Amino acid sequence: MTYEEFVDARLAPLLRYAVMLTGDPHQAQDLVQETMVRVQLNWRRVARADSPERYVRRMLTNQYVDWRRGSWVRRVLLRGEPDETVAVSTDHTQSAVDRDQIWSWLSRLPRRQRAVLVLRYYEDLPDAEIADVLGCAVGTVRSSISRALATLRAEYVEA
Amino acid sequence: MIEDDLRAAFARHEPLTPSTGPLRAAIDRLATRRRRRRQRWQAGGTALALLGVLGIGVPLLTSERAGPPPAAALAGESGRPAAAGALNVLLLGVDGFGEQPSYRLADSILLVHIPADRSRPYLISLPRDLEVSIPGRGIDKLNSAFFGGAGEPRPDLDAGYELTRRVVAELTGVRVDAGAVLTFAGLRRITEAVNGVEVCLPKEVRSWHTRRVFPAGCQRLDGAASVDLLRQRRYLPDGALDRDRNAQRYVAGLVRAAVAQDVLTNPVRLTALLFAAGKGLTVDDDGLPLTRLVGVLPELKTVEPVGLSLPVGPLVNSSSRLPLDPKRGPAFLAALREDRLAQWVAQHPEQVDPVR
Numbered sequence: 001m002t003y004e005e006f007v008d009a010r011l012a013p014l015l016r017y018a019v020m021l022t023g024d025p026h027q028a029q030d031l032v033q034e035t036m037v038r039v040q041l042n043w044r045r046v047a048r049a050d051s052p053e054r055y056v057r058r059m060l061t062n063q064y065v066d067w068r069r070g071s072w073v074r075r076v077l078l079r080g081e082p083d084e085t086v087a088v089s090t091d092h093t094q095s096a097v098d099r100d101q102i103w104s105w106l107s108r109l110p111r112r113q114r115a116v117l118v119l120r121y122y123e124d125l126p127d128a129e130i131a132d133v134l135g136c137a138v139g140t141v142r143s144s145i146s147r148a149l150a151t152l153r154a155e156y157v158e159a
Numbered sequence: 160m161i162e163d164d165l166r167a168a169f170a171r172h173e174p175l176t177p178s179t180g181p182l183r184a185a186i187d188r189l190a191t192r193r194r195r196r197r198q199r200w201q202a203g204g205t206a207l208a209l210l211g212v213l214g215i216g217v218p219l220l221t222s223e224r225a226g227p228p229p230a231a232a233l234a235g236e237s238g239r240p241a242a243a244g245a246l247n248v249l250l251l252g253v254d255g256f257g258e259q260p261s262y263r264l265a266d267s268i269l270l271v272h273i274p275a276d277r278s279r280p281y282l283i284s285l286p287r288d289l290e291v292s293i294p295g296r297g298i299d300k301l302n303s304a305f306f307g308g309a310g311e312p313r314p315d316l317d318a319g320y321e322l323t324r325r326v327v328a329e330l331t332g333v334r335v336d337a338g339a340v341l342t343f344a345g346l347r348r349i350t351e352a353v354n355g356v357e358v359c360l361p362k363e364v365r366s367w368h369t370r371r372v373f374p375a376g377c378q379r380l381d382g383a384a385s386v387d388l389l390r391q392r393r394y395l396p397d398g399a400l401d402r403d404r405n406a407q408r409y410v411a412g413l414v415r416a417a418v419a420q421d422v423l424t425n426p427v428r429l430t431a432l433l434f435a436a437g438k439g440l441t442v443d444d445d446g447l448p449l450t451r452l453v454g455v456l457p458e459l460k461t462v463e464p465v466g467l468s469l470p471v472g473p474l475v476n477s478s479s480r481l482p483l484d485p486k487r488g489p490a491f492l493a494a495l496r497e498d499r500l501a502q503w504v505a506q507h508p509e510q511v512d513p514v515r
Binding site: 007011012015016019020023025028029032033036037040041102103106117118121122149152153156 | 161162164165166168169172173175176177179182183185186187189190193194
């Protein structure tokens with residue numbers, strides 16, 4: 001596979017994945033750009049991997065999770081806390097508001113937990129593959145998922 | 160349930176995704192720029208290494224028992240040579256194996272001095288155990304400046320070089336015009352690019368790391384053996400100082416190989432060697448444009464250099480740090496700053512120590 005072929009096939013899905021991770025189109029662009037520049041410069045090594053697609057997803061996820069590396073993060077930190085939802089309603093029939101609440105709650109999760117949720121419920125990956133992406137044990141993936149879901153449920157109850 | 164809500168939330172936010180066209184163009188633009196920068200640095204690095212190589216050669220002179228210092232040596236004169244005059248190039252050999260070692264120390268520190276009259280290059284070994292003041296680290300050994308600048312666990316060669324350069328400039332009082340950092344991998348590849356290097360040892364050297372024995376006399380070393388030899392310190396009577404001398408002997412051999420194979424005058428061979436070091440070599444050419452630096456080569460009246468060592472005193476108390484020799488050190492550095500090493504060498508011819 002050439003780099004061009006890879007980009008043709010994978011750039012759009014990667015960008016969507018990055019939007020789900022960061023929750024922000026601009027940050028997603030920065031994240032994908034930084035990752036893909038490195039992919040292009042090291043394409044021979046990437047192409048040697050069993051699955052270049054998985055390899056690049058792992059690069060991008062690590063870039064996102066490890067906030068100390070990578071210049072794009074600085075901008076994220078400057079933005080500080082996510083905006084509070086404007087109209088917080090306790091009326092659960094207001095489904096649109098509920099949905100936006102879930103999106104904003106996601107942004108308060110630790111990055112690693114958010115990544116696990118995106119890989120599980122957006123990319124629909126099995127636990128073993130999520131563990132491979134994050135470089136951790138399958139048990140860690142499961143506990144991260146249940147901890148993240150517990151946090152979200154608690155938010156539900158409070159709201 | 161919450162899982163379904165999550166799936167729905169992700170799906171609903173898909174339209175947030177921007178189009179890929181501009182992003183793709185931006186990626187290509189940025190990658191091209193970084194690739195170009197990387198290539199420039201790699202090519203520049205090897206040219207610098209060649210220049211450095213020219214600074215080391217057959218007559219080797221150690222100045223540890225040098226004569227009395229000139230009276231004016233300690234005067235407050237800055238004595239910096241004019242920009243068009245003398246040139247000083249800092250070469251650092253750093254340890255660490257693999258693509259990403261977790262830390263690096265600069266164990267071979269060489270300052271190549273090219274006088275304003277372009278008579279011949281001088282090589283000055285700065286001992287890695289030299290006691291110096293390092294910004295942010297206080298009093299420490301010279302080789303730890305590289306470690307302090309590069310950091311861990313992902314050492315940055317440029318930052319390590321930069322801190323070492325500041326310390327060396329402060330210590331010697333000369334401006335460092337350019338410099339390069341050479342890793343074990345770079346050393347190995349440069350050696351292979353000239354089909355091995357002949358090194359002449361006055362005494363047998365046994366490897367602490369591989370148990371290899373380098374017999375006394377001349378022998379041709381391949382890349383791996385060269386790295387092995389230049390790492391040896393423990394079994395040598397004078398430790399790291401003897402290792403510095405072996406580094407000079409190695410480079411003397413490398414110069415002989417380069418000259419014998421017309422590497423320096425044949426553009427094709429030169430280009431091949433330029434790319435041999437690859438990532439094992441990075442370079443600072445901010446201070447002095449590379450073109451000007453390479454242009455200095457033909458100006459030299461002879462490439463046969465003079466080897467010198469910065470005079471050091473006995474160990475400080477129980478520490479393993481070496482102080483600058485309180486008398487000879489300042490005299491030597493004044494001669495360096497005032498670009499009169501030729502005169503200094505003429506006054507101390509008995510110090511010449513042939514390397515083959």
